[in-house]
Amino acid sequence: MAFAAILIFMQLAFLDSLYESQTALHTRLVADLVLINSQMKTLANTTDFPRQYLYRTLNFSEVDSVNYVYHGQNSFKYGNVSGGKGIIILGINPENSPFKIANFDRVAHLLKARGVVIFDRNSDLKEYGSILEDIKSGEPIAAEVGDRQIWINGLVNFAGASFADDGNLITSSMTFNYLFPHRSANNITIGLVNLKPGVNRKAIAKKISTLVPASVQVMTKQEFINYEKHYWATSAPIGFVFSMGVFVGFLVGVIIVYQILYGEVSDHLPDYAVLKARGYKHRYFLNILFQEALILAVLGYIPGLITSLGLYAIVNDATALPMNMTFPRALLVLLLTIIMCFTSGAITMNKLRDANPADLF
Numbered sequence: 001m002a003f004a005a006i007l008i009f010m011q012l013a014f015l016d017s018l019y020e021s022q023t024a025l026h027t028r029l030v031a032d033l034v035l036i037n038s039q040m041k042t043l044a045n046t047t048d049f050p051r052q053y054l055y056r057t058l059n060f061s062e063v064d065s066v067n068y069v070y071h072g073q074n075s076f077k078y079g080n081v082s083g084g085k086g087i088i089i090l091g092i093n094p095e096n097s098p099f100k101i102a103n104f105d106r107v108a109h110l111l112k113a114r115g116v117v118i119f120d121r122n123s124d125l126k127e128y129g130s131i132l133e134d135i136k137s138g139e140p141i142a143a144e145v146g147d148r149q150i151w152i153n154g155l156v157n158f159a160g161a162s163f164a165d166d167g168n169l170i171t172s173s174m175t176f177n178y179l180f181p182h183r184s185a186n187n188i189t190i191g192l193v194n195l196k197p198g199v200n201r202k203a204i205a206k207k208i209s210t211l212v213p214a215s216v217q218v219m220t221k222q223e224f225i226n227y228e229k230h231y232w233a234t235s236a237p238i239g240f241v242f243s244m245g246v247f248v249g250f251l252v253g254v255i256i257v258y259q260i261l262y263g264e265v266s267d268h269l270p271d272y273a274v275l276k277a278r279g280y281k282h283r284y285f286l287n288i289l290f291q292e293a294l295i296l297a298v299l300g301y302i303p304g305l306i307t308s309l310g311l312y313a314i315v316n317d318a319t320a321l322p323m324n325m326t327f328p329r330a331l332l333v334l335l336l337t338i339i340m341c342f343t344s345g346a347i348t349m350n351k352l353r354d355a356n357p358a359d360l361f
Helices: 002-022 052-059 108-112 131-135 173-179 201-209 221-235 237-267 269-277 282-319 327-352
Strands: 033-037 063-074 076-078 087-092 116-120 141-145 148-156 168-172 190-195 216-220
Touching (some): 002 237, 033 201, 033 221, 052 063, 052 190, 108 116, 108 168, 216 221, 237 282, 269 282, 282 327
Parallel strands (some): 116 148
Antiparallel strands (some): 063 190
């Protein structure tokens, strides 16, 4: 039972980690509405759209301000160390950050120089050698993005690593265009719209949709988060694998408990026969077995929970992915463990429903 609980705990953690890491950037956006290219299904495979469509939204009196984000991925090299999956580069206006970043105002002015970037300290640091210690020295350090040299001149706590990349660099739109010369400076990846207080977000989103072409999709911030999650849950194989892992873990638990309880029932068939001959109903036998199933569930869940906490720490340290135990997940696994035990108990006792007491001896 502990093994089944651990299997479910790990698969659920991987699934939640997938969603959390791939939407970490989304949740930090400062925006009520988001504009993206309709062909873009995920930020892991970005597609731009003309910035002019974002400025059109200012024609609505409900709109307070707009902002934008350039988003790109490229190889990253520091010294002799290169990140495995690549790194995300985010081009922004340093004077008007589109992200919620603690103490960003302390380093924002550094980005005004071309080629200067800020490094996300929550990145997968094992991919970049001693970069964190070197940055803490206070002096800008040289690195390479693609075939261009950059200077890392500060640290922030940002979105961290994900299943698609190893970390993040934040820079100005000027430096972003320097690093991606093949992309037009007039095209942006994410358009952000902030509304005046009291405005219905979904209603204004529909109005704005009539002003921009069909190639631009308008949605609320929460819809943008759900849009990304939907891709990883339905279109990306990894989301299906983790979801299937949860089902397999549950199935394994049902089989394990069934084997245990079946042995218990077989060993006590004569006892059940005596009780049945004396008039005890099938419900009584189910109650007995459900009590045993509940004891198995609880005694298996406790070591499974403790072991999973240790495994979460190991995976988090090895991958820099968010692997944290949450109360809803702990409660869900407990309920699934109890359900799998009760399911096995019901299947096991079903053989006694119509049996003749004389045939049980």
